[in-house]
Amino acid sequence: GPSLLQDIQEVLYSEETIQNKIKELGETLSREYEGRNPLVICVLKGAFIFMADLVKRITVPIELDFMAVSSYGAATKSSGVVKIIKDLDVPVQGRDIIIVEDIIDSGLTLSYLIDVLERRNALSISVVALFDKPARRTVELEPDYRGFEIPDAFVVGYGLDYAEKYRNLPFVGILKPEIYTK
Ligand code: PRP
Numbered sequence: 370g371p372s373l374l375q376d377i378q379e380v381l382y383s384e385e386t387i388q389n390k391i392k393e394l395g396e397t398l399s400r401e402y403e404g405r406n407p408l409v410i411c412v413l414k415g416a417f418i419f420m421a422d423l424v425k426r427i428t429v430p431i432e433l434d435f436m437a438v439s440s441y442g443a444a445t446k447s448s449g450v451v452k453i454i455k456d457l458d459v460p461v462q463g464r465d466i467i468i469v470e471d472i473i474d475s476g477l478t479l480s481y482l483i484d485v486l487e488r489r490n491a492l493s494i495s496v497v498a499l500f501d502k503p504a505r506r507t508v509e510l511e512p513d514y515r516g517f518e519i520p521d522a523f524v525v526g527y528g529l530d531y532a533e534k535y536r537n538l539p540f541v542g543i544l545k546p547e548i549y550t551k
Pocket residue numbers: 412413414415416438439440470471472473474475476477478479530
């Protein structure tokens with residue numbers, strides 16, 4: 370039958386390459402957050418798989434929570450208007466926060482989130498992003514921890530979607546142009 374794989378032009382980051390990088394990131398975070406009990410926040414939906422794999426590689430006590438945000442459609446994404454769809458269950462005041470993102474493009478989602486958490490008086494905020502597309506940045510923002518810097522290609526998989534599909538691929542690949550130009 371039809372397979373998701375048929376829509377993929379090229380694998381950019383294999384499952385093994387991704388998992389090796391996440392192991393490294395987990396080791397780094399485990400060193401840096403020793404004795405601090407950080408609150409690790411997953412930005413839904415894209416970061417859900419990265420979050421699950423990353424926290425298994427962190428060897429110090431953490432707590433975790435989830436937040437869902439959405440921009441008001443493609444036309445206004447550049448305006449930086451972001452809406453909270455699901456808020457955190459716990460207060461962040463006085464907490465060390467680690468925001469987990471699958472990818473940074475324009476930087477608008479994260480700059481909004483960081484602003485929200487700062488106004489709630491988090492003690493510290495750091496960002497770990499598996500993928501970074503600096504070519505697309507419209508606001509100044511650098512992740513504290515980064516997996517891969519990637520080219521400005523149409524990538525899907527490992528949480529990243531096109532029209533809500535392809536998130537369940539275990540690798541990241543480039544989508545065939547015929548899929549998004551038809
Ligand atoms: C994607 C991605 C990041 C954000 C990055 O999420 O998961 O959260 O866009 O783009 P930016 O840096 O330009 O803000 P999206 O809004 O598509 O929602 P999703 O995670 O549910 O796919």
